[in-house]
Amino acid sequence: MTEKKPELILAFESSCDETSVAVVEDGVKIRSNVIASQINSQKRFGGVVPEVASRHHVEQVTLCAEEAMTQAGVTYGDLTAVAVTYGPGLVGALLIGVSAAKAVAFAHQLPLIPVNHMAGHIYAARLVKPLVYPLMALLVSGGHTELVYMRGAGEFEIIGDTRDDAAGEAFDKVGRVLNLAYPAGKKIDDLSKLGQDTFNFPRAMIKDANYDFSFSGLKSAFINKVHNAEQRGEKLSKPDLAASFQASVIDVLITKTMRVCQAYGVGQLVLAGGVAANSALRSALTSAIDQEDPNLDFVVPPIRLCSDNGAMIGAAAHVMMARGARADLDLNADPSLSFAYAEEVLN
Ligand code: KG4
Ligand code: ZN
Secondary structure: OOOOOOOOEEEEEEOOEEEEEEEEEEOEEEEEEEEOHHHHHHHHHOOOOHHHHHHHHHHHHHHHHHHHHHHHOOOOOOOEEEEEEEEEEOHHHHHHHHHHHHHHHHHHOEEEEEEEHHHHHHHHHHHOOOOOOOOOEEEEOOEEEEEEEEOOOOOOOEOOOOOOOOOHHHHHHHHHOOOOOOOOHHHHHHHHHHOOOOOOOOOOOOOOOOOOOHHHHHHHHHHHHHHHHOOOOOOOOOOHHHEEEEHHHHHHHHHHHHHHHHHHHEEEEEEEOOOHHHHHHHHHHHHHHHOOOOOEEEOOOOOOHHHHHHHHHHHHHHHHHOOOOOOOOOOOOOOOOOOOOHHHHHH
């Protein structure tokens, strides 16, 4: 009797400033996950310069793919499919991954699976443990802050969204005021451990009867506090500023997340996206669940799977492929792709 061959997906991610290629087995096992970060190159600009990002992706994508295949110990003939992030993200950056994935799919006659980057972030949790539907995901990254309800595999409904800045964007902007290098999230996280929430910044929309967020008022309050102190010749404690800002973001995220989980009666909560690496957010959410909803199963990927990586795209591709998602070789990047994509790509 012949043994069933494992499903092996080669997955490309290039939506922002990480070039990553992974091989994922059966949607759950990471055979390789090669990540080339551009942070050292981009931090001198204080953010991601799209043209610089694209050039880095061009240089890295083939090397990452070869390395991912070698580390996984597979040949192109072993692959089941090729997956790629086709949005949302920077269009020039996305196009590099899309072109590379198409080239492999064409050369080796493999199905091409189009993946939404945000779905990838959520499915990073599937690399930790099985997902149980219906579930809620708190998706917090540099570009998004969303509460996403999933009735079933590959079905996404946005229940709450940010009205202005994304949570990660707010960390990065506030970091600039504190002279921290881009991206500042991790540095604010570390600095906060040395300070206290003494400034009592606003908790925008915390009491509103919806699940939306707003972080631009917090950012302005922070900037005003620092500038007013500078004008008076006062020096404020950086750790206290960082801790106060972070406490405000976390307070709002947790209050709304706990409320939405109750309202939708979900049994599982997934924390996803780059800001999910925040140590205070991870522990505060764990405590809130222990106290308010101990039966809620909390799934949070390890930190290396929270920021952009190919393995999460391979995990999401497994689900989308099972649902019939396929792209032709004319697949284009879609920089403002929304979750509604699922219907378009399902055959
Ligand atoms: O998901 P991601 O890697 O890229 C996007 O898809 O946006 O998220 C990057 C964001 C950045 O804004 C970065 O500052 C933030 O995640 N971040 C953090 C932490 N680590 C990364 N924010 C807060 N605390 C952290 N430890
Ligand atoms: Zn991301």
